[in-house]
Amino acid sequence: METKLLKADEDGLKTAAELIRKGETVVFPTETVYGLGANALCPLAVEKIFKAKGRPSDNPLIVHIADREKLLEIVKEVPEKARQLMDKFWPGPLTIIMEKTDKIPDVVSAGLSTVGIRMPENKEARAFLKYAGIPVAAPSANISGKPSPTTFEDVCQDMDGKVSAIIEGEPSNVGVESTVIDMTLDVPVVLRPGGITVEQIEAEIGEVLVSCGLKESSVPKAPGMKYKHYAPKAKVYIVKGTVSDLKEKLTEKKGFFKKVGILCFDEFVGELSPFGEALSLGSMKRPEDAAKNLFTLLRKMDKLGVDVIFAPEIPENGLWLAVKNRLYKAAADNIIDIKTAKWIYFVCTGNTCRSPMAEGIFSCVRENVITSSAGLMANNGDFANDKAVISAKRLGADIKGHRSKRLTLDMVNSSDYVVVMTNEMKNALSDFKNVVLFSALSKGCEDVSDPFGASQEIYDECANQIKKLSEKAKI
Ligand code: TXA
Numbered sequence: 259m260e261t262k263l264l265k266a267d268e269d270g271l272k273t274a275a276e277l278i279r280k281g282e283t284v285v286f287p288t289e290t291v292y293g294l295g296a297n298a299l300c301p302l303a304v305e306k307i308f309k310a311k312g313r314p315s316d317n318p319l320i321v322h323i324a325d326r327e328k329l330l331e332i333v334k335e336v337p338e339k340a341r342q343l344m345d346k347f348w349p350g351p352l353t354i355i356m357e358k359t360d361k362i363p364d365v366v367s368a369g370l371s372t373v374g375i376r377m378p379e380n381k382e383a384r385a386f387l388k389y390a391g392i393p394v395a396a397p398s399a400n401i402s403g404k405p406s407p408t409t410f411e412d413v414c415q416d417m418d419g420k421v422s423a424i425i426e427g428e429p430s431n432v433g434v435e436s437t438v439i440d441m442t443l444d445v446p447v448v449l450r451p452g453g454i455t456v457e458q459i460e461a462e463i464g465e466v467l468v469s470c471g472l473k474e475s476s477v478p479k480a481p482g483m484k485y486k487h488y489a490p491k492a493k494v495y496i497v498k499g500t501v502s503d504l505k506e507k508l509t510e511k512k513g514f515f516k517k518v519g520i521l522c523f524d525e526f527v528g529e530l531s532p533f534g535e536a537l538s539l540g541s542m543k544r545p546e547d548a549a550k551n552l553f554t555l556l557r558k559m560d561k562l563g564v565d566v567i568f569a570p571e572i573p574e575n576g577l578w579l580a581v582k583n584r585l586y587k588a589a590a591d592n593i594i595d596i597k598t599a600k601w602i603y604f605v606c607t608g609n610t611c612r613s614p615m616a617e618g619i620f621s622c623v624r625e626n627v628i629t630s631s632a633g634l635m636a637n638n639g640d641f642a643n644d645k646a647v648i649s650a651k652r653l654g655a656d657i658k659g660h661r662s663k664r665l666t667l668d669m670v671n672s673s674d675y676v677v678v679m680t681n682e683m684k685n686a687l688s689d690f691k692n693v694v695l696f697s698a699l700s701k702g703c704e705d706v707s708d709p710f711g712a713s714q715e716i717y718d719e720c721a722n723q724i725k726k727l728s729e730k731a732k733i
């Protein structure tokens with residue numbers, strides 16, 4: 259599909275509005291992140307959003323409006339506290355969930371009886387929505403699973419060729435998505451922290467619950483929060499410990515990774531630079547900076563081709579909560595204590611079946627480990643075997659992004675353990691004291707045999723064996 263790149267001037271915005279009215283998709287800038295919009299009242303138009311993003315259809319979309327005039331056509335009622343929030347925070351980065359009317363099709367709400375409504379503040383977004391004259395359904399304009407786009411460049415990378423038009427705006431000011439609050443319950447629930455803080459909301463309407471996987475609460479999360487999110491290609495680890503501990507470890511473990519990425523703050527970027535690609539979120543005192551920079555930096559790490567990202571712990575107060583939520587999701591909640599974490603290489607022959615499954619499964623079932631994998635006879639750059647990807651996924655490990663590499667001396671020397679699959683491999687590496695047979699970590703002596711060429715059932719068996727050995731391993 260040819261994508262029109264439109265300037266954010268009157269002409270461009272009117273062209274964009276025209277396209278949206280015709281049932282096409284348009285990417286538009288907002289103060290939070292760029293949105294991928296379509297006519298919210300037209301199911302066929304909305305389908306195009308899911309297709310462009312590769313988004314699962316059980317994840318509802320936010321509906322964007324320019325003014326409150328026709329709000330009652332799309333929601334059944336506006337609860338009093340919701341009205342208070344609108345008065346205070348609209349236009350702005352706050353999405354309010356209310357009971358929907360039949361005008362909002364099921365594809366938008368993913369079958370729920372509710373719909374999230376937001377009135378963005380960004381000037382171009384408002385003009386575009388005003389010209390369009392219809393409610394516009396729009397998720398963040400990233401390919402599903404990737405960090406949300408906050409610049410025209412990032413959005414083009416994901417969406418050029420997949421949508422009818424992209425409006426070229428300024429970089430998003432807030433940088434993380436809107437706060438999502440469910441106002442259909444007796445006590446309102448914040449489902450996603452964002453540009454408006456929990457503290458700001460409570461100052462306005464009193465106590466709310468927070469359900470975003472960080473703060474304690476028993477209510478269900480927003481449907482969108484269960485998917486892999488915001489993830490760059492490299493594995494992300496949240497580092498507990500001091501900057502000097504991190505520096506010490508990265509010196510000791512030099513050679514474990516080819517290219518290390520470090521997310522940090524202005525205060526430390528100078529001293530961390532010699533240890534990898536160090537990128538700063540901004541000052542430690544300014545959560546606004548971290549919010550604004552986070553997604554672009556995660557994407558920049560991809561461009562730099564790092565194979566791991568170490569990131570700092572983030573506080574939970576104010577806007578930090580939104581930053582923490584995004585970053586910890588990108589890290590799939592991998593939090594390590596840098597002083598005590600174990601650095602482990604898993605090794606098999608080709609590094610496309612057993613060892614990538616072990617790398618993924620081990621870090622799913624064990625905490626405080628940094629894992630990688632390699633093969634004794636591996637090519638560099640092969641994908642993991644399709645069946646291995648499926649079997650690992652069944653046990654919760656995503657190894658789709660894996661690329662094979664051959665074991666080097668640097669890798670062995672920088673590992674706490676080099677875990678091999680068979681006795682034969684152990685013998686081949688008998689010169690190295692840190693090489694250990696996988697099953698020997700739990701006092702066993704059996705091999706993990708090569709499933710290559712066998713059926714999916716055999717791969718599943720192999721993955722299950724790896725899972726058991728991972729759970730039992732004494733490290
Ligand atoms: O800042 C933003 O909100 C951006 C810009 C483009 O406006 N949009 C955005 O949309 O982040 P999206 O689709 O990436 O995230 C919407 C989130 C998802 O986690 C979704 O599950 C939740 O809001 N959500 C939407 N409607 C909901 C509903 N009726 N009930 C519960 N959660 C809902």
Ligand code: MG
Pocket residue numbers: 397398406
């Ligand atoms: Mg999103």
